Amino acid sequence: QQQVKQSPQSLIVQKGGISIINCAYENTAFDYFPWYQQFPGKGPALLIAIRPDVSEKKEGRFTISFNKSAKQFSLHIMDSQPGDSATYFCAASGETSGSRLTFGEGTQLTVNP
């Protein structure tokens, strides 16, 4: 049973454009929502994370928007660059699950020059 659903599976964006990846979750006990970035041949690395007490978190060109009532959160990459081309995973965990992460299926982002 997939508890975190991610879309789209793949995304192609022109350099300078905005990349948007969406995730939806089912478990209302989730209270930590990280995004991981994975380059080929590498393990996932934490990009940015949010907790449900805020609706938005911004770090540089990366922003998470969080909608608790809709149980949805999204990653926005502003001014997308070719170096952002990677696979992005959303994830979630809850107080009762500790650091046990439930991942989305991943989005392969390609930013064309």
Next chain:
Amino acid sequence: ETGVTQTPRHLVMGMTNKKSLKCEQHLGHNAMYWYKQSAKKPLELMFVYNFKEQTENNSVPSRFSPECPNSSHLFLHLHTLQPEDSALYLCASSQGWTQNTEAFFGQGTRLTVV
């Protein structure tokens, strides 16, 4: 070397072989994890260890056997695997099991079962 280190990076094994994957973390973390990453599927949590004690086994077949001799090392022993077990196996660590803290991943072992 810093962070989470996994060896080997690549492994090809026959269905009758026995092999082991190794993970070492240099971050002083107390929790370690094995995840399986298959194409077009979410990362699947396999095992969790907290202070060397296994706290979770996610219904993983017995042909996968984890071992955690101390908080810095984690092994995954493999025997009589199936071709569908071919995947990227990722080790991760975090500060603690009870907090929602960042998980640091190794580069993974690409396993091919022939």
